[in-house]
Amino acid sequence: MSLFEQHESNVRGYIRSFPAIFDTATSATIVDIEGKRYIDFFGGAGSLNYGHNHPLINQALINYIQRNGITNALDKATVAKHDFISAFQSIILAPRHMDYKIQFVGPTGANGVETALKLARKMKQRSNVIAFTNAYHGHSLGALAVTGNEFYHDDYYGVPRNVNKMPYDNYFDHDMDSVDMLRHYLADGSSGYDLPAAVIVESIQGEGGINVASVAWLQKLSELCKEMDILLIMDEIQVGNGRTGDFFSFERANIQPDIITLSKSVGTGMPMSIVLMKPDVDVWSPGEHTGTFRGNSYAFVAGSAALELWRNDDFSRSIRAKGEQVEQAFRRLQARYPGWISDVRGLGMIWGLESLVEGFCNEVSKQAFERGLMMETAGASDQVLKFLGPLVISETELEEGFEILDDAMAAAVEQYQQAGKAPLSA
Structure with a gap:
């Protein structure tokens, strides 16, 4: 050591x-x-x-490497990426009646969060974002701005201030609904809360202490976002990919967010991060958001093999x-x-x-x-x-x-x- x-x-x-x-x-x-x-x-x-x-993942990787498959292709078309998109659409999205475009971003969960925030602000032409107490979304500057733990904050980093924090579900010991609180703040022109471009939330806060949002709270938050023209971003980086029993942790609430971030196990531990967005949210111009390692073929191959476990x-x-x-x-x-x-x-x-x-x-x-x-x-x-x-x-x-x-x-x-x-x- x-x-x-x-x-x-x-x-x-x-x-x-x-x-x-x-x-x-x-x-x-x-x-x-x-x-x-x-x-x-x-x-x-x-x-x-x-x-x-x-063993299924290992064998898929061995086969791919032995046939000299492409390693990194940025965002060019490859067999590995084609197979992953096809599997993800047919095994995960289609059976859940989810219509989303897929954006591959460079390789960490924080990259996915940064992309989601940037996209939401571009679409809505508003800079403010709502995040929650005890949230964890990563360590790059935009992701830090929506992360709650003060241990990761330092003014010298230049963390952006265009984020408002709200209490997560059951943050208070007494009966207080934080979605009602948020509604009141946004309806009050003197509250100091500008209408946000997006709300970003985890349905279960992992790093924040295993805080589980109720179905009712998630549904109420989703309805508020629809009512007030706010994009709902679900951070599924740690609690998605089957962690709760469903592939997406928010499935239990029967909601469909505007933007979803996935990383970590979507590549089975190999660097891979994706952002799912409803088609009308995909307002990018070609090449407007890039990243060298958004085409990690080994992660595509491994991820495709893992998705086979979800066939039934x-x-x-x-x-x-x-x-x-x-x-x-x-x-x-x-x-x-x-x-x-x-x-x-x-x-x-x-x-x-x-x-x-x-x-x-x-x-x-x-x-x-x-x-x-x-x-x-x-x-x-x-x-x-x-x-x-x-x-x-x-x-x-x-x-x-x-x-x-x-x-x-x-x-x-x-x-x-x-x-x-x-x-x-x-």
Whole structure:
């Protein structure tokens, strides 16, 4: 590890949480250079929904490389891109009666968010955007402007100020509807809220702490946008691609946003980001928004192979069944450690264990890694242990991970108690 400390920038993050040199991986099991196994509840921060080295994806890539397929073609036409568009239209969009154009943007989720914001502002000829508390949309300047966590903000970056923040669903403990609040602000000419070009929102906030918006709230927000001529942008970068059991996390609300951003697992972990837009929103001129790496053929090939898993409902059913398994295990942990775990929340295969004990979740994550489980934290204060394991994780891997997590939690509790830091209710 000394080589990384000596030569890699101080900005490195996950290497500090998971200090090992990893070598091989299959499904949801990773092995380091010492031969130690780790169960993966981290899932590449949502980029590995289809697991490590899925055989269908690997074989598709091997075949493509062996026949000398085009690697990067920018936005030229290739067989790889043709096949991906065809699969995405026939397997994902058409069965859901979704009519969207596809824009391939350069290779990160933040690129997708930047593109969506730029497009919305161009179409509506308005600069203001509404975002939400605890939102996370990426680290480039426009994406930072709509990200909530102050840790990522700094005036020296020149983060744009043409963004208004509103409370996310259930942000307040008491009964207050933030969509009604937004409506009031926008209707009041003296509120200081200019009519926005767009509202950008996650249906489940992952980095923000596993906050799940209700169906009613999402539907009400969608209706407000239609009524006031505002574009609705759904950020599906982390919670889309099947994470909730449906391919899109907003499907449960039966809404169709104007713009959708997808990245992470859409390329199965290889760099790929796309923006879906309703045809009337596609107001770009040729070449107006570009990017060298918007034609990553390996990601197209891998993504096409992964989409085959969505040909029928079997994959969705398995995701929901495993999600129930995760929820049950987490609720058992909450019951076993009262006072240490204050809440369990999530949907499908994204779940969080929240603790009000300062630093507890970070300690559990550390203890878990030492025992062979990778699991990160989320929330403004790292107060949530976050499950984001691959959707293809086996029941055996799940159960092994739960056992390690239980042991890690017991060790963290013991350490806190010895230090006299036990919560009053524990």
